[in-house]
Amino acid sequence: MTAPNELRLLPWSGPEGKPCYLSTDGGGYMSRLADNIEAVQLGTATELLEEASDTLVDQEAGPEDLRRLARELTEALRDVLRVATSRGHLLAVSETHRF
Numbered sequence: 001m002t003a004p005n006e007l008r009l010l011p012w013s014g015p016e017g018k019p020c021y022l023s024t025d026g027g028g029y030m031s032r033l034a035d036n037i038e039a040v041q042l043g044t045a046t047e048l049l050e051e052a053s054d055t056l057v058d059q060e061a062g063p064e065d066l067r068r069l070a071r072e073l074t075e076a077l078r079d080v081l082r083v084a085t086s087r088g089h090l091l092a093v094s095e096t097h098r099f
Helices: 029-057 063-098
Strands: 007-013 019-023
Touching (some): 007 029, 019 029, 029 063
């Protein structure tokens, strides 16, 4: 839950890849949508990590397989970093307003 007057970094980008923010108390539709998208992004990253482990030990994986894997891992890492940044900010805000 964000504190009053705090902005939440959303788990998607706006036009031209710019970050999107939401002014919220944490209980509205957009907050729940962002929570659900973050959960999907983290789940996708977990599945991709398992796939990466399998691909890296596969002796028959070719350059195309590795490029696709690198592209997908890059996208997943970008999403996970955005989630971590958003949640880290939310934790810092809640700690600040706790006292």
